[in-house]
Amino acid sequence: MARRRSPARLVVALSIAAVLAIFLLYTSLAGGATPSLEPGELKGRAGQVTLSGKVVGSVQDREKARTTGMRFRLRDIEGAGSVRVFYRGSVPDLFKPDRHVYLKGELKNGTFVAQPDSLVTKCPSKYAPKGAGESSSGA
Amino acid sequence: MPELGRAALVLALGLALYATVAGGYAAWRRRRRLALSAQNALLAAFAATVVAAAVLLSALVRHDFSFTVVAQTTSTDLPLAYTISAFWGGQAGSLLLWLLVLTGYGAAAVALGRRAGRDVIAWVVPLLGAVCVFFAFLLVGVASPFATQVAPAEGAGMTPSLQNPYMLAHPPLLYLGYVGLTIPWAFAMGSLLAGRADERWIVATRRWTLAAWTFLGVGQLLGAHWAYEEVGWGGYYAWDPVENAALMPWLAATAFLHSVLIQEKRGMLKVWNMLLVVGAFLLSLFGTFLTRSGVVNSIHSFTQSSIGPWFLFFICVVTAFSLALLFRRLPLLRTKTRLESLVSREATFLYNNLLLVALCLTILWGVVFPIVSEAVRGEAVTVGPPYYNFFLRVFGLPLLLLMGIGPLIAWRRAGLRSVGRIFVAPFGIALAAGLLLLAFGAGSSIPGLVAYTFSAFVLASIALEFIRGTRARRALGSSSWPAAFSSLVGRNRRRYGGYVVHAAIVMLAIGVAGSSAYGTVREAKLQPGQSMRVADYTLVYRGVEERQGANAREVRARLAVSRDGRDLGELAPGKNHYRVEGETANEVGIRSDLLTGEDLFVIADEFDSDGAAYFKVFVKPLVNLIWLAGLVFILGSLIAFWPDGREGRRLAVRYEPGAARA
Numbered sequence: 001m002a003r004r005r006s007p008a009r010l011v012v013a014l015s016i017a018a019v020l021a022i023f024l025l026y027t028s029l030a031g032g033a034t035p036s037l038e039p040g041e042l043k044g045r046a047g048q049v050t051l052s053g054k055v056v057g058s059v060q061d062r063e064k065a066r067t068t069g070m071r072f073r074l075r076d077i078e079g080a081g082s083v084r085v086f087y088r089g090s091v092p093d094l095f096k097p098d099r100h101v102y103l104k105g106e107l108k109n110g111t112f113v114a115q116p117d118s119l120v121t122k123c124p125s126k127y128a129p130k131g132a133g134e135s136s137s138g139a
Numbered sequence: 140m141p142e143l144g145r146a147a148l149v150l151a152l153g154l155a156l157y158a159t160v161a162g163g164y165a166a167w168r169r170r171r172r173l174a175l176s177a178q179n180a181l182l183a184a185f186a187a188t189v190v191a192a193a194v195l196l197s198a199l200v201r202h203d204f205s206f207t208v209v210a211q212t213t214s215t216d217l218p219l220a221y222t223i224s225a226f227w228g229g230q231a232g233s234l235l236l237w238l239l240v241l242t243g244y245g246a247a248a249v250a251l252g253r254r255a256g257r258d259v260i261a262w263v264v265p266l267l268g269a270v271c272v273f274f275a276f277l278l279v280g281v282a283s284p285f286a287t288q289v290a291p292a293e294g295a296g297m298t299p300s301l302q303n304p305y306m307l308a309h310p311p312l313l314y315l316g317y318v319g320l321t322i323p324w325a326f327a328m329g330s331l332l333a334g335r336a337d338e339r340w341i342v343a344t345r346r347w348t349l350a351a352w353t354f355l356g357v358g359q360l361l362g363a364h365w366a367y368e369e370v371g372w373g374g375y376y377a378w379d380p381v382e383n384a385a386l387m388p389w390l391a392a393t394a395f396l397h398s399v400l401i402q403e404k405r406g407m408l409k410v411w412n413m414l415l416v417v418g419a420f421l422l423s424l425f426g427t428f429l430t431r432s433g434v435v436n437s438i439h440s441f442t443q444s445s446i447g448p449w450f451l452f453f454i455c456v457v458t459a460f461s462l463a464l465l466f467r468r469l470p471l472l473r474t475k476t477r478l479e480s481l482v483s484r485e486a487t488f489l490y491n492n493l494l495l496v497a498l499c500l501t502i503l504w505g506v507v508f509p510i511v512s513e514a515v516r517g518e519a520v521t522v523g524p525p526y527y528n529f530f531l532r533v534f535g536l537p538l539l540l541l542m543g544i545g546p547l548i549a550w551r552r553a554g555l556r557s558v559g560r561i562f563v564a565p566f567g568i569a570l571a572a573g574l575l576l577l578a579f580g581a582g583s584s585i586p587g588l589v590a591y592t593f594s595a596f597v598l599a600s601i602a603l604e605f606i607r608g609t610r611a612r613r614a615l616g617s618s619s620w621p622a623a624f625s626s627l628v629g630r631n632r633r634r635y636g637g638y639v640v641h642a643a644i645v646m647l648a649i650g651v652a653g654s655s656a657y658g659t660v661r662e663a664k665l666q667p668g669q670s671m672r673v674a675d676y677t678l679v680y681r682g683v684e685e686r687q688g689a690n691a692r693e694v695r696a697r698l699a700v701s702r703d704g705r706d707l708g709e710l711a712p713g714k715n716h717y718r719v720e721g722e723t724a725n726e727v728g729i730r731s732d733l734l735t736g737e738d739l740f741v742i743a744d745e746f747d748s749d750g751a752a753y754f755k756v757f758v759k760p761l762v763n764l765i766w767l768a769g770l771v772f773i774l775g776s777l778i779a780f781w782p783d784g785r786e787g788r789r790l791a792v793r794y795e796p797g798a799a800r801a
Contacts, residue, residue: 033508
């Protein structure tokens with residue numbers, strides 16, 4: 001008759017897996033995790049978030065972005081929600097109306113105040129069809 | 140012309156379908172002639188795909204804008220090399236490249252994989268055929284590269300950042316890697332379907348796995364170099380989901396390449412190896428799903444497309460099929476041998492596997508966390524680089540250490556005395572290196588110092604292993620030291636190729652630690668004539684100049700660079716303004732010191748109308764070791780890959796005693 005394996009090993013393995021899972025969950029929440037929202041989801045929201053959306057309308061004071069800051073409006077990529085954004089810092093070359101961008105920051109008095117130098121323009125990539133906010137091709 | 144392309148794809152779909160159905164029936168009923176016919180159908184599917192690819196390539200080269208793909212990704216003034224690279228620049232074209240590689244690999248693997256046994260090959264054909272059916276179906280029914288339109292006078296052009304030599308090689312190499320992982324999966328499943336429990340499928344696919352793994356690794360390094368040079372943010376890896384998509388299958392394949400050694404030597408870990416090979420294949424599919432579905436936010440603009448649900452469906456089918464088959468064949472995979480000691484080579488390989496898989500799963504968790512959090516909390520939460528960097532240290536540093544321990548420790552059981560004797564020298568060298576680095580100020584980053592000390596340990600272990608082996612070969616009669624060294628490597632290419640790859644990973648670790656933990660960055664707005672100082676460098680801004688390039692207006696800042704009063708020449712960072720695309724792209728200025736491996740990296744971020752410019756300057760110690768590691772990695776892989784007649788004979792004796800005698 002075959003020797004039965006001790007369940008102790010299974011218990012130990014499962015315990016290690018459970019500890020690792022909890023550790024993973026905890027660090028994923030503490031590891032710089034931020035809610036990722038679009039303008040339409042910002043209403044009544046406090047604290048730091050990552051905001052993504054499409055630049056619409058004209059960009060004000062772009063040339064002053066590094067010094068006094070620039071203003072523009074960001075809209076949901078597919079929805080209708082939008083928010084006014086204040087940003088100060090380096091502006092990526094690809095930044096322009098109709099682009100998809102990301103910023104970190106928080107909502108203050110109805111304006112999304114972005115962290116300095118947090119503006120990231122999506123890299124136009126190969127699987128995006130032309131007209132979807134990006135030009136085609138890519139990485 | 141588009142009709143020919145469409146017809147070729149429909150034919151490829153039909154042939155792949157035949158290979159699946161007829162091949163499956165032939166394998167089940169053991170019909171040899173029908174199995175051969177299915178095998179030929181796979182080869183014919185490759186030929187049909189070659190025709191389809193030739194049609195698309197011809198349309199690209201002729202700037203035939205009636206092809207939607209051509210009009211969307213090229214323009215008439217785009218240089219020829221980039222026009223050709225537009226083949227994989229669109230979704231449909233990249234899927235066609237995938238099918239081309241898959242059918243080509245499939246036909247070659249079946250023809251060359253006789254070692255796996257005829258019964259296994261009979262099952263491999265329908266399995267590969269089924270994967271081909273999926274991709275051919277996508278190309279025929281969902282995303283055709285042969286969609287046409289009224290030809291516009293000019294194409295939309297190619298995104299400027301992709302007009303970079305690295306982009307000519309990075310995507311195809313990744314595809315060669317992703318698709319290559321299909322082959323070991325198909326042989327593993329074929330082996331299970333044939334009811335075999337031996338290691339023949341591993342032997343038959345070892346080089347396929349190694350090739351896929353090498354392509355994936357080199358492809359990622361080229362992508363990192365492209366990001367470093369072209370994207371102009373001063374880094375090379377951003378832990379973006381799209382980047383992680385290629386890293387995860389590479390990690391799983393790394394674990395697999397190590398654990399198969401234990402199965403070959405000790406007959407252990409059979410189920411684990413099956414799980415790893417299934418995992419690596421699924422992760423390659425998952426990576427493709429990620430990049431094409433838009434389910435997670437990425438800095439790369441991969442938007443929602445109709446192709447995502449198809450991929451998800453296919454991943455579910457492959458997962459269910461593979462796990463069900465594995466579960467059904469579990470009794471076959473039971474091993475008689477057991478781990479005898481926690482201090483043995485197989486044990487260290489097992490620790491290596493657990494760490495690699497843990498790192499892979501951690502990254503996977505970070506990638507899917509936004510999806511999970513949205514499902515649970517109704518809000519997508521993304522994890523940032525601190526999360527990934529933390530786990531890279533937690534799992535990566537012990538992995539680095541194990542690279543120095545694993546290859547030197549004895550199989551089965553290692554006594555403490557022998558362990559002490561083997562490791563006293565590498566340990567002493569590592570300790571000395573750590574203390575020396577501490578004295579030179581490397582203690583400003585503890586993870587960096589630990590990484591360097593461990594790296595010294597691994598390099599010392601590898602060097603001593605080469606010295607010991609060469610000395611032994613010389614004692615056995617080699618006439619000279621070079622002859623003894625050559626004989627040593629030639630007689631065990633897999634082992635010594637592996638050591639060279641380990642050296643490459645150590646170089647990579649040193650480069651990453653140096654450039655990230657000990658780098659310097661400064662920003663300044665300069666008027667012509669003004670200067671700035673960064674680390675030991677002095678940069679004097681001499682002014683702006685403009686010139687007309689092939690398809691862009693090039694604006695460059697001229698910066699005179701010196702270090703400690705010694706003139707080092709000029710750097711010219713700036714921007715290219717692309718007319719057709721209506722885009723602007725950063726062109727960074729890089730001065731590499733090949734002696735120290737350090738880079739001076741300059742971004743000219745903005746130009747004012749009065750001639751002033753904003754500069755962002757990085758000094759990145761040892762960063763060039765990362766790229767050099769790529770070359771060493773290729774060298775090591777080639778050594779391990781190189782055919783070895785002795786190995787063939789050994790395997791023939793092991794699995795086909797009759798054939799060996801003949």
